[in-house]
Amino acid sequence: MVMTIHQAKRDPGGFITLQASIKNEGTQSKNTVAWAGTETALLAMNPNSVAGATLVDKVGKKRYYILRDTENRCLCTTGIPPLLAGKTTSVFMQFPAPPSTTTEVDFTLPTFATTSVKISG
Template sequence: MTIRNSLRTAGVLATSTLALALTACSADDTSAPQKDRASESRTTAPEPEQPSAPDHTTAPDDVGDRVLAQVTGRDSIVLTITGVERSASGKSVTVAATLENTGTKGFFGISAYGGTDASIKGRMHSLAGATLTDTANSLRYYVLRDTAGGCLCSTALRALKPGETVPVFAQFPAPPDNVRSVDFQLPTFPNATVSLGAAR
């Protein structure tokens, strides 16, 4: 009876051990796929939504469209001043403008804008005749020149067709820092008074 009971006990223990082993394997089998799915979920998750690109349908303000002063000269030519700025060094002032032929005929009088100083190279088709006047101090400034004797201004100007507009510029010595307005004058045009700020 003792041997028989021992065998029976050994069989029960073997059965229990096998059941525990199968349970452990079953637990391992179910946990492994869960880890894989979790990893897959992380790798395939949708990317965070990126902020949309800025809307550029509304164009920024175009400083070229500013009108600081406007005067009409001979043969329906309109001079529009769009910018008057000191240089960063404060030693010069640049006047930016446009010339527009508002008449019905071509304009061939560009040579008048070159002034009368024959020593300026290429003056006949330029803005070499432009001046800047500090009325408060009774000082007049002429267009600056480069080392070759040409003006620091628009050159190689040509006849203006009806309705045509061309951008032009002229650079001058800068008036004192406390001067806040100047008169720009181009031959055949009236004076145009414009504001002059400090250097940027």
């Protein structure tokens, strides 16, 4: 599985929207369930999602979790089926924005390595 981050953009409303694509470069279908994380309330409302993603502002020493509504539905891609061999899926996630002085954060999605992401906007 290879994830390509296309954009992490700061919105005027105080959010960061991250857009990415995930490709299954293997020869077998891959389950996407782990991407939703392990928080029970999120799992119940967001099966097969990317709700387990986080951003970490190392300078500000703060972790940011996916935004959610009052019913625990994430502001992210949901309903992701198993990813067939050779196929790609597009995903998005919204987080609270770190301070405007923060221009780079670490991004983590379960089963993928942590990577640094530059914030635009």
